[in-house]
Amino acid sequence: MKRNVLMILLLAGVFQLRAEVKMPALFANNAILQQKSEVAMWGWADAKATVEVTPSWNNKTYTTKADKDGKWKLQLETPEAGGPFEIKISDGTEMVLQNILIGEVWLCTGQSNMEMPMKGFPGQPVVGSNMDILKSTNDQIRLITVPRSSQTVAQDNFDAKWKEADPAAVRNFSATGYYFGRMLQEMLGVPVGLIEVSYGGSCIQAWMSPKTSVSFEDKQVPAPGDSIPVPNRTPTVLFNGMLYPVIGYGIAGCIWYQGETNYIEPDRYEELFPTMVAEWRSLWGIGDFPFYYCQIAPFDYSVFTPKEYHEKYNSAYLRDAQRKAEAKIPNSGMAVLMDVGEKTSIHPMHKQEGGERLALWALAKTYGFRDFAYKSPSYNTFEIKGSQLIVSFNDASNGLTTYGKELTGFQIAGDDKVFYPAEVFLRSKSVVLSSPRVEKPVAVRYAFDDFTVGTLYGTNGLPVSSFRSDDW
Numbered sequence: 001m002k003r004n005v006l007m008i009l010l011l012a013g014v015f016q017l018r019a020e021v022k023m024p025a026l027f028a029n030n031a032i033l034q035q036k037s038e039v040a041m042w043g044w045a046d047a048k049a050t051v052e053v054t055p056s057w058n059n060k061t062y063t064t065k066a067d068k069d070g071k072w073k074l075q076l077e078t079p080e081a082g083g084p085f086e087i088k089i090s091d092g093t094e095m096v097l098q099n100i101l102i103g104e105v106w107l108c109t110g111q112s113n114m115e116m117p118m119k120g121f122p123g124q125p126v127v128g129s130n131m132d133i134l135k136s137t138n139d140q141i142r143l144i145t146v147p148r149s150s151q152t153v154a155q156d157n158f159d160a161k162w163k164e165a166d167p168a169a170v171r172n173f174s175a176t177g178y179y180f181g182r183m184l185q186e187m188l189g190v191p192v193g194l195i196e197v198s199y200g201g202s203c204i205q206a207w208m209s210p211k212t213s214v215s216f217e218d219k220q221v222p223a224p225g226d227s228i229p230v231p232n233r234t235p236t237v238l239f240n241g242m243l244y245p246v247i248g249y250g251i252a253g254c255i256w257y258q259g260e261t262n263y264i265e266p267d268r269y270e271e272l273f274p275t276m277v278a279e280w281r282s283l284w285g286i287g288d289f290p291f292y293y294c295q296i297a298p299f300d301y302s303v304f305t306p307k308e309y310h311e312k313y314n315s316a317y318l319r320d321a322q323r324k325a326e327a328k329i330p331n332s333g334m335a336v337l338m339d340v341g342e343k344t345s346i347h348p349m350h351k352q353e354g355g356e357r358l359a360l361w362a363l364a365k366t367y368g369f370r371d372f373a374y375k376s377p378s379y380n381t382f383e384i385k386g387s388q389l390i391v392s393f394n395d396a397s398n399g400l401t402t403y404g405k406e407l408t409g410f411q412i413a414g415d416d417k418v419f420y421p422a423e424v425f426l427r428s429k430s431v432v433l434s435s436p437r438v439e440k441p442v443a444v445r446y447a448f449d450d451f452t453v454g455t456l457y458g459t460n461g462l463p464v465s466s467f468r469s470d471d472w
Contacts, residue, residue: 021045021091025144026249030162032101032142032193035081037286039250042073045091054088057102066091078102078250081190101142103191104184105251106362108177109207109243110258111232112200113294113354116347118178119171126175127349133171136178141165141185143173145196149241150206150231152222158245162193174198176257176294179355180362187363195249197242199232203261204272206238212279216272233261247283253290253366254280255358259318260296260346264305266317273321274328288331292361295322295334295465297348298341300451316448316466323378323465333361336376338447338454338463357462373398373460379467382444389422389441391431398459399428405455407431409447409466414438417472419445431456443470 023043033039045051045066054061057079066072083101088094108114112121118129118136144162149155163169170178174196185192199206205213213221213235221235228234262269277291296319305313326334335357340350348354360374377396382389389412393400407426411419412433422433422444433444447454447466456464 020093021049021051021089021095023089023095023097024157024245025160026195026246027087027097028162029098030100030142030164031097031144032103032105032162032191033076033078034105034250034252035078035102035190037078037250038075039078040073040248041076042071042248043089044070045072046070049091051089051091054090055100056086056088057082083191101140101191101193103140103193104188105193105195105249106177106181106184107246107251107254108174108180108194108196108198109254109256110198110294111202111261112198113260113296113347113351114174114176114196114255114257115198115200116175116351117172118175118351120175120349121347124345124347125349126351128352129171129175132178132182132352133167136170136182137164137166138182138185139164140191141181142191142193143169143178143181143196144194145173146242146246148199148231150199150228150234150237151241152226152228152237153224154240154244156245158242175351176355176358177255179352180255180359181355183356183359184362187359187369188367195246195251197246198257199238199242201261202232202238202258203235204258204269204276205235206232207243207258208236208272208276209239209279209283210236212275216268243280247280248285251284251286251289253292253362255362256291256293257354258293259322260299260315263296263301263315263318264313266321269318270321270324273325277329277332290362290366291329291332292358293322293325293332293334294354294358295319295336295338297337298343298447298449298451298453298466299346300343302450314448315450316452316468319466320448320468323467331365333365333375334465335361336454336463336465338452338466339457341451341453343451373458373462376462377456377458377464379446379465379469382469384441387434387439387441389433389444391433391444391446393429393464396429396458400426400431400464401457401459402426402455403457407455409449409452409455411445411448412438412441413443413445413470414440415442417443417470419443426456443468443472445470
């Protein structure tokens with residue numbers, strides 16, 4: 001009898017020591033999975049344990065084995081958008097994920113203008129957000145925010161939860177991301193999941209892997225365990241701490257709002273930005289997923305730089321690098337924000353414009369909506385006729401307008417490379433420029449200042465980006 005009792009106690013101890021399957025924060029109650037895909041799911045269990053995953057949408061059991069470290073991963077086939085569903089996960093002990101929806105999942109990334117929440121920053125509002133927060137309850141929109149984390153070693157997980165959209169969740173979520181997702185959900189009529197991965201003041205180098213960053217030797221890549229001089233401006237540390245735990249989760253695409261911190265190195269950004277996007281796509285392994293981004297808005301960066309560097313560090317050069325990146329990054333699109341910048345705030349209060357202009361790109365290019373405009377008119381070329389320079393534009397099929405305001409911001413230059421304000425005549429689809437100080441113009445710039453207010457639009461209401469024809 002004593003031997004039987006002892007055996008029972010020993011067996012009970014064995015079962016208590018057995019690890020229960022564990023899931024990362026992304027795979028939890030209220031999550032949204034990408035529809036009509038083979039999405040990755042992963043977690044941890046005992047080393048070499050058999051793990052079974054059974055989703056209620058097809059009641060099919062997917063089986064895999066954990067590796068020697070207990071990590072396991074498999075692919076689930078997802079149906080068309082719908083739900084709620086359950087997902088049973090078992091390594092002998094069953095856990096159940098509840099209230100799972102199938103829909104469209106987007107990554108929302110960047111620095112403070114992506115991070116800026118619907119409630120605004122202290123003393124910096126988001127226009128119209130209070131009423132939008134009040135009306136935000138919608139169980140078809142799910143939100144999760146990866147906490148700030150700067151690391152020298154890649155992290156497997158983070159501490160956060162998926163939340164259904166309601167005032168408490170939305171007020172603290174990215175305004176740009178929320179307005180983007182709200183429009184998608186309204187137009188698509190399917191659940192939308194938004195994963196925010198952003199850190200204010202971050203440079204683009206911080207979002208790149210150690211493997212890629214070592215090819216850009218101007219900034220030192222920290223080794224594992226090194227100190228981190230600046231948490232948001234040290235290469236690789238946000239990739240390790242915030243992006244890495246998300247890589248591989250099934251997504252439809254990514255939106256990006258970043259560049260302000262890199263305003264003093266536009267030439268480098270022209271190389272870094274396409275490289276980063278290519279790396280992310282390679283790591284996700286789902287092809288060239290859509291990548292839509294905001295051009296940084298005009299702002300008086302001179303508050304950050306000594307007077308003698310104002311021309312050298314004109315942020316219009318960074319905007320121009322972003323403008324040119326659209327041709328270098330496949331399946332991308334840029335939302336122009338020339339009309340919402342603020343001279344004294346680097347965080348424009350008009351966040352709805354940015355989020356919804358990104359959504360226009362997604363609705364047209366990713367989801368196939370037609371018969372509406374989603375691109376800003378863009379600089380094409382110019383023609384010289386005597387002392388006049390005539391600028392033409394792409395994506396201006398219905399013409400250009402200033403909505404009754406004076407058209408400002410154009411400059412022209414001759415061979416001496418000195419730019420002078422231009423006299424402007426607006427035609428329906430082109431702009432005619434001249435200046436008594438430029439007899440033979442050879443170059444043109446538009447809105448090419450740190451802070452300026454763009455006044456040229458397409459009749460679709462989308463502003464024209466700042467641009468330059470020269471490479472001086």
